[in-house]
Each structure stands twice: as structure tokens, then as C-alpha cells.
Amino acid sequence: MLEANGLSAAYGPVKALAEVSLRVDEGDVMAVLGANGAGKTTLLRTLLGLLPAQAGHIRFLGEDITRLKPAERVRRGLVMVPEGRRVLTSLTVEENLLMGAYPRRDTPSVAELDAIYGRFSNLAQRRHMKAAVLSGGEQQMLAIGRAMMARPKLMMLDEPSLGLSPRLTAEVFALIASLNAEGIAILLVEQNAMLALEASRHALVLELGRTAFDGPSPALLRDDRVRRAYLGGSAPEDAPHHTPPEGVSP
Numbered sequence: 696m697l698e699a700n701g702l703s704a705a706y707g708p709v710k711a712l713a714e715v716s717l718r719v720d721e722g723d724v725m726a727v728l729g730a731n732g733a734g735k736t737t738l739l740r741t742l743l744g745l746l747p748a749q750a751g752h753i754r755f756l757g758e759d760i761t762r763l764k765p766a767e768r769v770r771r772g773l774v775m776v777p778e779g780r781r782v783l784t785s786l787t788v789e790e791n792l793l794m795g796a797y798p799r800r801d802t803p804s805v806a807e808l809d810a811i812y813g814r815f816s817n818l819a820q821r822r823h824m825k826a827a828v829l830s831g832g833e834q835q836m837l838a839i840g841r842a843m844m845a846r847p848k849l850m851m852l853d854e855p856s857l858g859l860s861p862r863l864t865a866e867v868f869a870l871i872a873s874l875n876a877e878g879i880a881i882l883l884v885e886q887n888a889m890l891a892l893e894a895s896r897h898a899l900v901l902e903l904g905r906t907a908f909d910g911p912s913p914a915l916l917r918d919d920r921v922r923r924a925y926l927g928g929s930a931p932e933d934a935p936h937h938t939p940p941e942g943v944s945p
């Protein structure tokens with residue numbers, strides 16, 4: 696449903712993305728991994744059109760969207776949850792949610808807001824409070840809820856677990872899995888490579904703005920180079936046979 700070919704982008708003289716290609720299919724979960732500064736955020740910003748593509752093409756749902764404005768892409772269902780959440784703390788929870796629907800041509804219904812509140816009880820209880828009162832985890836949920844208000848077909852999330860406790864990280868990952876089960880394709884930038892690989896079908900590894908690996912996540916989990924670089928260790932040898940010592944019953 697999303698296809699990028701030979702995508703390059705730069706900040707002035709700084710080349711941040713060089714000839715990156717990727718494909719996200721309907722129903723897919725794709726992970727984007729890479730060290731700090733590898734170009735992960737730049738890739739998402741370029742796919743959304745916040746940064747112009749210097750070279751390459753982006754197709755979404757069969758159409759070339761390379762030159763479309765970000766709001767046009769959002770309207771087609773390509774939606775991003777930005778790095779650092781970018782919740783507007785001076786607005787209420789509900790105003791933040793409504794902002795997510797802003798690129799749409801129609802007005803969001805009460806039922807749609809209720810559906811979000813049904814999912815996030817903490818947001819429901821605080822709907823008329825300033826987003827500033829929310830915890831980091833609640834702000835992440837609000838950022839995802841806001842993206843849902845845009846009616847995404849593909850949701851791109853930039854490090855949604857950053858700064859969250861393991862328990863909240865697990866909640867965010869469970870939410871991503873349930874959105875995917877409801878038919879939303881996912882493009883996930885994530886610090887925690889192990890979690891990201893377990894949660895995804897495909898993975899793209901960026902190194903200095905270039906593709907270092909592109910393939911099925913299980914293959915990446917077994918790749919020695921990748922394990923050394925991101926997962927801290929080498930691939931497990933063929934599992935040794937553990938024969939219990941004689942006379943010891945399990």
C-alpha cells in the first residue's frame with residue numbers, strides 16, 4: 696500500500712537519507728531500526744511530506760504522492776505519531792484529539808471521540824483538562840488517539856516507547872497490535888530493536904541514511920551482524936541438547 700523508491704532527503708547541505716526504498720503491504724507491521732542519527736525520523740518526515748524528497752518516488756494506495764502536501768497525505772490515510780509525541784500541552788485532551796481530525800474534510804462525530812475514550816479511560820477522565828497534566832504514557836496514548844482521529848490506513852509511529860516504563864511500553868505495543876488487527880498497517884520506528892522485531896513482520900535497518908538491511912524480521916533476529924549491533928550478542932547456536940542427569944526427574 697506504501698511504496699518508496701530511491702528516496703533521498705537532506706537538511707541543507709546535510710544528506711540525511713540516501714536512496715532508501717521500502718514497501719509496506721496492507722496489514723503489515725514494518726519496523727525501522729538504526730542508531731541515533733541514522734535517518735529514521737527523516738524517513739518518516741519525508742514519507743509524510745514534511746521534508747521534500749530530493750530524489751525518488753512515493754506511492755500510496757496506488758497513487759504517486761511524492762509532491763502532495765502533508766495534509767493531503769493524511770487525508771488519504773497516511774498518518775504519523777511524531778517523535779516526542781508533540782502533544783499541545785496548553786490545549787485540553789479533547790482539543791488535542793480534535794486536532795487529529797483537522798486535515799479531514801468532514802467533522803468528527805461524537806461517536807468517534809467516544810470510541811477513543813472507550814479505549815483510553817485515562818483520557819476520558821481528563822478530557823477537559825489541559826494535556827499538560829498527563830503523564831508521559833498518557834501523552835503517548837493521546838498522540839496515538841489524535842492520529843486515530845485522522846482515520847489512518849497506515850500509521851507511522853516514531854519511537855512511541857521512548858521514556859516509558861516497561862509496563863507502559865508493553866501497553867503501547869499491545870495497542871499497536873490491536874490497531875493492526877483492526878486493519879491499520881504500521882510503520883514503527885523503535886529504539887528497542889528486540890521488541891520491534893518481535894512485533895513486526897518486516898524490518899528496515901538504516902545506517903547513515905542508507906539501507907543496511909531490508910527483509911523479514913525473523914531473519915534479522917538471527918543475523919549475527921545485526922545482533923551485535925543492536926541486540927547485544929551473537930545469534931544462538933543450534934540449541935544444545937539438554938539431557939537431564941540420570942536419576943533426576945523433571
Ligand SMILES: Nc1ncnc2c1ncn2[C@@H]1O[C@H](COP(=O)(O)OP(=O)(O)OP(=O)(O)O)[C@@H](O)[C@H]1O
Pocket residue numbers: 706709710711729730731732733734735736737738778
Ligand atoms: N533539522 C535538522 N537540521 C539539520 N540536520 C538534521 C536535522 N534533523 C536531523 N538532522 C540530521 O540528519 C541525520 C538523520 O537524523 P534523524 O533525526 O533522521 O535520525 P534518527 O535516526 O531519527 O535518530 P534518533 O534515533 O536520534 O531519533 C542526522 O545526521 C541529523 O543530525
Ligand SMILES: [Mg+2]
Pocket residue numbers: 735736737778853
Ligand atoms: Mg528520530
